[in-house]
Structure formats: C-alpha cells, structure tokens
Amino acid sequence: GAGVSQSPRYKVAKRGQDVALRCDPISGHVSLFWYQQALGQGPEFLTYFQNEAQLDKSGLPSDRFFAERPEGSVSTLKIQRTQQEDSAVYLCASKSGSGTDTQYFGPGTRLTVL
C-alpha cells in the first residue's frame, strides 16, 4: 500500500477486556515499531521487529502487552485485561531495510478503556 495502515482507528474496551490492534506496514519494509502516545505526551517506544524477529521489547509496560509479526509483514499488538491507564493512541511505524533511517508512521489506533 501507499502508507502504513492501522486498524481499528478507534477502539473502546471495558476494563478487563482483551484487545488486538493491527498494523499493516509499507510493503517490503523490514523494520516495524510500536509506540504508545498518551494525551499531551510524545510517543514512547514499546517494541521493534526486524522481519519476524522481535529485537527489542524493552518498552512493553507489563506482561499484559504482547506483540507479534509472524510472517514479517503484518503485526498485531495485543493487550490483555485492559486497564484505564492503557488508554492512549498506539502508533505503528515501518522502515525500509536499505539505507534510509526514516520511520513512516500510521495514523494510530485510539484506545479508550472505560
């Protein structure tokens, strides 16, 4: 596709529910990143994949957060037993493996936990 796409764009969950957020990176992009952006804050790193390998998951705030990219393209960020503090915009970015450092961001998924 022309850019990074994310779905759903908006998600409302009741506290305790599990959610799954999807990211479709730019075709052929090797690296994929997840960031969490709370209201009025800058994005904060969650995790990073190179192809299907998860190379850095140091930003995942708890073991309720899990990310996967099984075939090296589409990625899913799963949050189990959602809490109110999980409410944020979840941004996905992808980067080509060849020579450029620019990360291309999707529009984000706004998660609201009631």
Add this chain to the structure above:
Amino acid sequence: KQEVTQIPAALSVPEGENLVLNCSFTDSAIYNLQWFRQDPGKGLTSLLLIQSSQREQTSGRLNASLDKSSGRSTLYIAASQPGDSATYLCAVRRGQGGSEKLVFGKGTKLTVNP
C-alpha cells in the same frame, strides 16, 4: 537514560513570522535526530533527519540544525503560514549498534494565526 526536552511547549505567532523551535537531549551519543510534524488525530510525518555527522538539513522553508556535543537541535521555520499549525516533535536515535527505537520529546504545539 536518554531524555529529550522541547521548549516551548506551545507557541502562537502571526502569519509571516520566522520562528525557532528548540530540542535538547541528555546523551550526546546519538545516531541521528529527526523532526516530525503531527496533525490532530493523525500520525507523524517526518520533516527532516540529521545524521550525527551532519550539522544541518534544509527542506523548503524548514531548516534543522544539530549541535551534538551540546545536546541541542533547532528547527527554524521561515515565513510561517497557517498551514504550519501542528505539533512538532523531536526524536533521537541512539548511537549505532543500539536499538533502532526513537526517543521523543513531548512536542511544541504551534499555532500560526492568519
């Protein structure tokens, strides 16, 4: 731990004015620095990327400078227009060999008044 600070948090200027946004970072061992623009409800758009060996980058009315030793970068916007109204984010990537994650500041919200 790398920390990125952006000053001011918000800025309101009349159309046509030249302006400077500031970014500082605590660890000078960076690989590159990027400036992004974020419009409400949308993802991030990369504006300029400066490698650690470079001093500045220019694109149209935008000019970004980098002083790695002092941990500072500035984004200069010439002849501002109402369409420049957005939040501007600065992000640094750690030195080569480390994770490719970006560390963001909280952003400067710019309003350009007609």
